[in-house]
Amino acid sequence: MQRLSASFTSNNPGIELVWVTLEENILRQRVTTDIATGAGRFDIVMIGTFEAPIWAERGWLTPLVEMPEGYDVDDILPSIRTSLSHDGTLYAAPFYGESAFTMYRTDLFEDAGLEMPDAPTWDFIRSAASKISEQNDDVYGICLRGKPGWGENVAVITAMANSYGARWFDNDWKPQFDSEAWASAVNDYVSLVRDYGPPDATKNGYTETLNLFQNGKCAIWVDATVAASTITDPETSNVADRVGFALAPGTGLGKRANWLWVWSLGISSSSGHQDEAMRFVAWATSRDYTELVAREDGWVNAPPGTRASLYQNSDYLKAAPFAEMVLSSIKASDPAKPTVDEVPYTGIQYVAIPEFPGMATAVGSRIAKALAGEIPTDEALKNAQWVTEKVIERARFISDD
Structure with a gap:
């Protein structure tokens, strides 16, 4: 995502991206502290299915109700969309999903x-x-x-x-x-x-x-x-x-x-750059981004487990012999039971x-x-x-x- 982000900044010249990459255990600690205290160090955070609904309920995340035209929220797999929602509203956009x-x-x-x-x-x-x-x-x-x-x-x-x-x-x-x-x-x-x-x-x-x-x-x-x-x-x-x-x-x-897990992008409610953050989140989790990855790195590396359309794409299915088993594993995962x-x-x-x-x-x-x-x-x-x-x-x- 970081390597390909020049595609985003070239089309959004007023936005500068500053990346912070951390080992997973440290990531969880620092992001949780920043979001919970409203410190506002991070505009966008990478979180999972555990954090999204809990943080949404506490008012720590911005609801993703105004995604750009063509984003197609309905294309997101139902179990993935549900796991990142609170009271029926999406609070984090899925970058990739997994079982x-x-x-x-x-x-x-x-x-x-x-x-x-x-x-x-x-x-x-x-x-x-x-x-x-x-x-x-x-x-x-x-x-x-x-x-x-x-x-x-x-x-x-x-x-x-x-x-x-x-x-x-x-x-x-x-x-x-x-x-x-x-x-x-x-x-x-x-x-x-x-x-x-x-x-x-x-x-x-x-x-x-x-x-x-x-x-x-x-x-x-x-x-x-x-x-x-x-x-x-x-x-x-x-x-x-x-x-x-x-x-x-x-x-x-x-x-x-x-299991069912989704690494996703959420926007801190304390962010001072809400519009810019929304544009980036939409770009990084869109069909267009998936196609950009495919052009640059091949279809096999397309972010999996989030959009139904990917599993209907013949180019992806040909490149990823594991695709159907991944989808079956995700569909068989029921966090409610x-x-x-x-x-x-x-x-x-x-x-x-x-x-x-x-x-x-x-x-x-x-x-x-x-x-x-x-x-x-x-x-x-x-x-x-x-x-x-x-x-x-x-x-x-x-x-x-």
């Missing part, structure tokens, strides 16, 4: 005599990772995020736990980390990464794991669908011609480890309450310690149970008695 699925090395599977199912189970993933690890000294059987953070390891672990029948809270807002489902999910996650993953996995978030896969170090990777264009691009990936895709794994309970059993919250890889980032960061830190072998998994889950109970009690979601 999660399974990416794997077709050559390594063939060498091992394995065939990846379209809808694999976690048991199959484990057996495949084990077999490939035994046959390859220089390739890890599986790579999963281990870096602590509510948008890093917690996203993957929560989605995985959903597929095991786990949930953060029951309908009475009582934490559920003392359940057998959570114990099974976290024990399997830790043993998978420890036994068949890279060393020092707690240092690996999305970006680091992407780099490992691109460089041919991972046989299986379960993560964001947006990675597909990068790992199949021969200019950025050493294994571009040896990648296959399947749905996110499950356990047969009706939920898979997929994220778990096997009923829950009082929305959100798949997160719980859509303001207190979630703090409690999830604490939970992610403890699970990372278990992954590093510093504490047992049952201790990590006891810690998770304790911290979520305290946070929810303090927030008065449940009564003191």
